Amino acid sequence: MRPVFFIPLALFLFFAGLAGYMLTQDKDQMVPSGMIDKPLPEFSLPPAVDGLPGAARANFLGGKPKLLNVWASWCLPCIAEAPQLEALKDQGVEIIGIAIRDKPADVANFLNRYGNPYTRIGADDISQLQIEIGAAGVPETFVIDGEGNIRYQHIGDIRAEDVPELLKILQDVE
Amino acid sequence: MIAELGLAALWLATALSVLQIMSGVMGLRGDEKGAVLAMYARPAAVVQAFLAVFAFLLLLWAFAITDLSVKLVATNSHSMKPLIYKLTGTWGNHEGSMLLWVAVLALSGGLLAWMERRLPEKTMSATLAVQGFVALGFYAFLLLSSNPFERLPVPAMEGTGLNPLLQDIGLAVHPPTLYVGYVGLSVAFSLAMGALITKQVTPDFAKVMRPWVLFAWVFLTLGITAGSYWAYYELGWGGWWFWDPVENASLMPWLAATALLHSVSVLAARDALRTWTIMLGVLAFSMSMLGTFLVRSGVLTSVHAFAVDPERGSFILALLALYIGGALAIFAFRAGSIAEGKRFSVSSREGALVFNNVMLSAILAIVLLGTLYPLLTEAFDVRVSVGPPYFNPAGAIFAIPMFLVMAVGPLLRWKQDKPARIQFELMLLASVLISVVALVAILGDYAILPVLGLAFAVALAIASFLPLRGRNIARVPTATWGMVMAHFGVAVALFGMASESAFTQERLAAVTPGSTETVAGWTIALEGVDPVAGPNWTAVEARLSVARGDEEPTIITPQARNFWAPAQATSESALITRWDGQLYAVIGDQSDDGRWQLRVWWKPFVTFIWYGGLLISLGGVLSIIGRVRVDLKRRRATRKARERRDDKIAIGEQAQPEPAE
Numbered sequence: 011m012r013p014v015f016f017i018p019l020a021l022f023l024f025f026a027g028l029a030g031y032m033l034t035q036d037k038d039q040m041v042p043s044g045m046i047d048k049p050l051p052e053f054s055l056p057p058a059v060d061g062l063p064g065a066a067r068a069n070f071l072g073g074k075p076k077l078l079n080v081w082a083s084w085c086l087p088c089i090a091e092a093p094q095l096e097a098l099k100d101q102g103v104e105i106i107g108i109a110i111r112d113k114p115a116d117v118a119n120f121l122n123r124y125g126n127p128y129t130r131i132g133a134d135d136i137s138q139l140q141i142e143i144g145a146a147g148v149p150e151t152f153v154i155d156g157e158g159n160i161r162y163q164h165i166g167d168i169r170a171e172d173v174p175e176l177l178k179i180l181q182d183v184e
Numbered sequence: 185m186i187a188e189l190g191l192a193a194l195w196l197a198t199a200l201s202v203l204q205i206m207s208g209v210m211g212l213r214g215d216e217k218g219a220v221l222a223m224y225a226r227p228a229a230v231v232q233a234f235l236a237v238f239a240f241l242l243l244l245w246a247f248a249i250t251d252l253s254v255k256l257v258a259t260n261s262h263s264m265k266p267l268i269y270k271l272t273g274t275w276g277n278h279e280g281s282m283l284l285w286v287a288v289l290a291l292s293g294g295l296l297a298w299m300e301r302r303l304p305e306k307t308m309s310a311t312l313a314v315q316g317f318v319a320l321g322f323y324a325f326l327l328l329s330s331n332p333f334e335r336l337p338v339p340a341m342e343g344t345g346l347n348p349l350l351q352d353i354g355l356a357v358h359p360p361t362l363y364v365g366y367v368g369l370s371v372a373f374s375l376a377m378g379a380l381i382t383k384q385v386t387p388d389f390a391k392v393m394r395p396w397v398l399f400a401w402v403f404l405t406l407g408i409t410a411g412s413y414w415a416y417y418e419l420g421w422g423g424w425w426f427w428d429p430v431e432n433a434s435l436m437p438w439l440a441a442t443a444l445l446h447s448v449s450v451l452a453a454r455d456a457l458r459t460w461t462i463m464l465g466v467l468a469f470s471m472s473m474l475g476t477f478l479v480r481s482g483v484l485t486s487v488h489a490f491a492v493d494p495e496r497g498s499f500i501l502a503l504l505a506l507y508i509g510g511a512l513a514i515f516a517f518r519a520g521s522i523a524e525g526k527r528f529s530v531s532s533r534e535g536a537l538v539f540n541n542v543m544l545s546a547i548l549a550i551v552l553l554g555t556l557y558p559l560l561t562e563a564f565d566v567r568v569s570v571g572p573p574y575f576n577p578a579g580a581i582f583a584i585p586m587f588l589v590m591a592v593g594p595l596l597r598w599k600q601d602k603p604a605r606i607q608f609e610l611m612l613l614a615s616v617l618i619s620v621v622a623l624v625a626i627l628g629d630y631a632i633l634p635v636l637g638l639a640f641a642v643a644l645a646i647a648s649f650l651p652l653r654g655r656n657i658a659r660v661p662t663a664t665w666g667m668v669m670a671h672f673g674v675a676v677a678l679f680g681m682a683s684e685s686a687f688t689q690e691r692l693a694a695v696t697p698g699s700t701e702t703v704a705g706w707t708i709a710l711e712g713v714d715p716v717a718g719p720n721w722t723a724v725e726a727r728l729s730v731a732r733g734d735e736e737p738t739i740i741t742p743q744a745r746n747f748w749a750p751a752q753a754t755s756e757s758a759l760i761t762r763w764d765g766q767l768y769a770v771i772g773d774q775s776d777d778g779r780w781q782l783r784v785w786w787k788p789f790v791t792f793i794w795y796g797g798l799l800i801s802l803g804g805v806l807s808i809i810g811r812v813r814v815d816l817k818r819r820r821a822t823r824k825a826r827e828r829r830d831d832k833i834a835i836g837e838q839a840q841p842e843p844a845e
Binding site: 015019025028029032033035119128147 | 466505520
């Protein structure tokens with residue numbers, strides 16, 4: 011047995027230990043929006059589906075904090091998110107949707123299948139608002155306070171464990 | 185049904201891999217009881233190969249018909265995609281590419297079991313057991329954490345599409361090619377472990393291993409070459425190598441395999457470098473697996489990380505610990521008991537090969553360190569990004585002596601040689617080096633590395649043909665032609681790299697239709713910018729009328745594309761290829777005043793980078809052909825000798841001892 015033959019093993023064990031440690035560490039994969047704590051930009055989007063009004067900045071003024079949900083009918087995580095939005099709506103939260111690059115028929119289909127938690131859905135056909143508020147994908151959810159300021163951003167689908175946290179934030183910004 | 189059938193095939197293959205391990209281990213016992221079970225190892229490997237490939241074909245089918253009840257298809261495909269991209273989408277995602285990986289792994293294990301008859305049965309049993317063990321781990325990974333055949337409870341209405349960057353014909357070829365290379369090295373790994381376990385590290389073993397290494401290495405070379413060209417024209421950044429972790433992940437096994445290729449040749453020809461060859465055999469496949477881990481786990485941030493998932497990362501890390509850690513542990517305890525190979529002097533062919541092996545390993549260490557360094561510093565909460573300013577000079581420190589020895593090494597004799605014997609060649613190469621450096625220095629003020637690169641490229645190109653000097657060309661073995669070709673390819677690629685980095689000219693301008701720009705003797709006129717639409721994208725397309733000197737203008741059309749499924753913007757470069765370089769044009773955004781950003785490069789001899797890669801692969805192919813032909817000839821001669829002996833016995837003559845092979 012020669013010690014020199016143990017060097018590769020020692021080096022590898024060091025790497026494996028380091029990689030194992032790094033895997034357990036939380037990693038910031040998300041890029042938060044630069045718009046947090048800034049006012050919502052001025053916008054006015056047409057309705058995305060028959061039967062629900064479109065969305066504009068004015069809809070967020072009025073004293074009560076609301077959720078702005080960026081989603082699309084072609085987005086699979088949005089399906090997973092639907093029950094959670096429903097739960098939030100049942101808690102009395104008003105959710106305004108922004109449908110990204112969508113078609114009215116598809117939106118209607120989606121709402122029929124997975125439920126409709128929205129009071130309004132604006133059609134953002136060219137991702138204009140999405141980019142302006144710093145959302146990198148779908149779904150993303152923003153907490154907007156009563157004065158129209160962006161106060162919090164949730165990236166990705168809302169899981170069941172996120173619901174209480176979002177409710178608390180909504181309460182805090184009131 | 186398709187998905188269920190594929191899943192069943194995978195589970196069956198998994199069961200067969202367990203049988204393969206058990207039979208292999210029983211074969212190691214060497215007694216009669218063991219032999220009863222040992223006979224199942226080969227068939228288990230062969231049937232497994234059929235099942236795994238079958239499973240992959242079924243997934244291809246599910247993508248071809250866009251079966252949206254399969255989750256993987258729904259999340260990665262789209263019914264409106266062109267058929268070719270539906271198919272290539274099969275491996276444009278984590279699960280599908282892991283299935284491809286497993287299929288290739290099983291296929292190479294099956295081929296090994298089917299074709300290889302030269303090794304001692306015990307070594308073969310150990311090898312097949314190791315191959316089965318590796319396969320089992322990846323089957324478990326696939327089935328337990330990344331099942332490609334998972335169904336959706338409710339079929340999706342429409343798929344989410346494939347990352348537009350991946351919707352390119354280059355992607356149809358690039359990953360499968362690389363995977364054949366990566367996974368082909370698993371055979372070298374298993375053979376090395378088999379030989380180590382049975383202590384049969386012999387020239388015969390090296391002759392068995394060599395074609396496998398060559399085969400994997402040819403595919404790795406092709407894969408890296410294709411990947412580099414793809415990044416060059418598809419990303420639209422004008423560069424051909426970015427030292428991105430994923431690129432490094434493919435380069436590291438290549439470096440290890442290149443070293444292994446040369447060391448296995450020494451072992452085959454001279455019975456030297458026994459432990460070193462085993463070490464490299466383990467290292468090469470370890471680098472393949474490490475690459476997979478780095479790309480898939482998300483511990484490193486990369487532009488390529490399309491399947492980041494820490495849970496999968498833990499699984500791959502456990503596999504790494506098991507295989508690499510296990511192999512290195514066996515190596516540590518066992519390598520000392522492998523008898524030392526034949527001795528040789530420093531100035532000999534072996535000496536040169538050892539030197540370059542060490543240099544290749546050093547470059548590998550540099551790349552490995554640079555790739556893992558961010559991981560190390562992030563453990564202390566410091567974020568760094570390691571790029572060309574580190575890799576280029578640090579790699580060059582070892583690459584330059586390597587090129588020197590590479591030019592001279594093939595001229596030396598085995599075992600022992602005097603440098604004075606090749607005085608003429610040495611003087612020739614030295615004068616070429618000096619004159620090229622002097623010439624470029626007169627031409628202009630260029631950075632040191634590109635100038636050295638040009639000089640070495642010219643010297644190496646000449647040196648690669650010097651081994652043919654004074655030989656009867658008709659009688660040069662095919663394998664030697666392979667070496668000449670591969671070394672010449674290195675020179676060609678090096679020339680392209682150095683020339684691109686020294687002589688590239690760039691023009692960045694904001695233009696309006698009708699205006700004209702010039703770069704490096706080319707005039708580029710913007711004729712107009714129009715919207716165009718493809719099957720799943722829309723784009724603005726610039727019409728550029730391009731002419732070099734007084735020649736007839738050519739129209740080229742770079743695009744800025746917007747894909748809508750999923751939404752993403754990409755840049756399609758437009759290229760004009762001439763024998764002495766490429767014109768590379770990219771259209772950017774429109775500014776508020778209505779002008780378009782236009783970026784144009786003239787890249788002299790940039791294509792030589794990829795021609796070089798192709799020549800290197802061709803060298804590998806020639807080498808395989810040469811080795812296999814020699815081997816077949818020898819087999820035929822042995823068979824004839826045996827027949828003649830049997831005939832003599834039949835007519836009652838005294839049997840002569842069989843001639844040594």
